[in-house]
Amino acid sequence: xxxxxRAVTRNPEGILRFAAPQQFYPLAGTLAPWFAQAAAVLTAIxxxxxxxxxxTDFQQGEVYRVIFIHVxxxxxxxxxxxxxxxWAAVGLVLNTRLSFIMCQALAPTGAMxxxxxxxxxxxxxxxxxxxxxxxxxxxxxxxxxxxxYFGFIALTRAIEDPRRADRAGAIIALVGAVNVPIIYFSVxxxxxxxxxxxxxxxxxxxxxxxxxxxMLVMALAAWMYxxxxxxxxxxxxxxxxxxxxxxxxEVLEAEGRAR
Amino acid sequence: MKARNKRLLLVGGGVALLVAAVALVLTxxxxxxxxxxxxxxxxxxxxxTGRAFRIGGMVEEGSIRREADxxxxxxxxxxxxxxxxxxxxxxxxxxxxEGKGAVVQGMLDAGGHFRATEVLxxxxxxxxxxxxxYAIDQAHKAAQTVQQ
Numbered sequence: 001x002x003x004x005x006r007a008v009t010r011n012p013e014g015i016l017r018f019a020a021p022q023q024f025y026p027l028a029g030t031l032a033p034w035f036a037q038a039a040a041v042l043t044a045i046x047x048x049x050x051x052x053x054x055x056t057d058f059q060q061g062e063v064y065r066v067i068f069i070h071v072x073x074x075x076x077x078x079x080x081x082x083x084x085x086x087w088a089a090v091g092l093v094l095n096t097r098l099s100f101i102m103c104q105a106l107a108p109t110g111a112m113x114x115x116x117x118x119x120x121x122x123x124x125x126x127x128x129x130x131x132x133x134x135x136x137x138x139x140x141x142x143x144x145x146x147x148x149y150f151g152f153i154a155l156t157r158a159i160e161d162p163r164r165a166d167r168a169g170a171i172i173a174l175v176g177a178v179n180v181p182i183i184y185f186s187v188x189x190x191x192x193x194x195x196x197x198x199x200x201x202x203x204x205x206x207x208x209x210x211x212x213x214x215m216l217v218m219a220l221a222a223w224m225y226x227x228x229x230x231x232x233x234x235x236x237x238x239x240x241x242x243x244x245x246x247x248x249x250e251v252l253e254a255e256g257r258a259r
Numbered sequence: 260m261k262a263r264n265k266r267l268l269l270v271g272g273g274v275a276l277l278v279a280a281v282a283l284v285l286t287x288x289x290x291x292x293x294x295x296x297x298x299x300x301x302x303x304x305x306x307x308t309g310r311a312f313r314i315g316g317m318v319e320e321g322s323i324r325r326e327a328d329x330x331x332x333x334x335x336x337x338x339x340x341x342x343x344x345x346x347x348x349x350x351x352x353x354x355x356x357e358g359k360g361a362v363v364q365g366m367l368d369a370g371g372h373f374r375a376t377e378v379l380x381x382x383x384x385x386x387x388x389x390x391x392x393y394a395i396d397q398a399h400k401a402a403q404t405v406q407q
């Protein structure tokens with residue numbers, strides 16, 4: 001066998017050696033708790049700023065505080081899908097098993113953030129706009145993202161053969177990624193009820209500093225949480241897929257002894 | 260060509276084609292993806308006639324009038340270029356104010372008067388503390404006094 005992926009897994013060098021599930025499993029186990037602790041600390045700081053330090057909004061009053069959860073969740077739901085599409089592309093091109101596992105490990109977290117963004121948005125919409133839901137371009141494309149996540153999860157779970165499940169899922173991940181820029185730019189391209197971005201890379205944020213600080217800390221917390229949970233899920237998926245190999249037997253035995 | 264490069268080309272080409280297709284579809288449906296029309300567009304005849312649609316803009320300063328029944332409200336919606344008079348019967352969202360954004364759904368009658376069945380407040384992307392708004396108002400007043 002001379003396929004490139006086998007070459008990578010057979011001759012591990014530098015960082016690429018972690019492309020082998022056997023090598024990545026212990027690394028993920030070491031890293032995940034650190035990300036989880038960072039997530040817990042940042043969430044505590046972010047929520048404290050959001051609820052006790054940040055001032056009341058001049059127009060919306062207290063209800064605006066939903067942004068400390070809504071905006072990071074919405075950002076995360078879009079970013080995770082793009083990362084999934086990246087791993088799907090890497091997996092399809094390089095035939096690396098771990099890439100597909102990464103892709104599948106991220107999906108439930110992305111779906112959770114996507115639902116959270118839609119739900120908190122609806123709760124904010126009622127007092128602010130006067131309605132829970134409208135079919136404007138932003139809200140509709142975000143709902144489509146939730147269905148893409150559900151479709152991805154359902155499809156990869158429904159196909160028995162992991163190699164075929166990987167490929168089918170990768171195609172949904174790549175095709176669906178087109179929706180992410182549509183969500184992001186929908187508020188610029190079309191008239192929408194949803195307001196434009198308060199924070200973007202191209203202009204100064206139109207928010208008070210403490211409000212912005214709380215939101216960015218919460219966004220960082222969401223990153224840490226997503227990484228920690230994805231790493232743990234990667235570990236579970238690796239064990240499941242490699243359960244017939246010798247090294248998994250050894251790992252499980254060692255972990256059993258440790259308990 | 261290596262098998263890996265071929266696959267890279269295949270995936271890259273597929274995604275590029277897909278992006279092009281989606282871009283074309285979205286351009287074709289441009290009109291249907293718009294959540295509301297501006298008053299200027301209504302004057303230009305771009306808004307649909309004979310069915311309900313939405314107009315978005317600012318509630319004109321000093322235009323809100325409540326009728327004697329306490330439920331019917333009339334106001335004007337503007338994009339600073341054109342103004343459309345609106346009447347609505349029902350409860351208004353908390354953030355509905357003069358000088359702020361709103362989206363109204365309903366139909367135009369023969370006299371160019373918009374009969375709204377639903378009024379939504381449109382919030383903008385600015386978030387600031389109450390004190391900052393107070394300071395801005397004060398500065399605004401000061402500037403006006405200087406001009407006079």
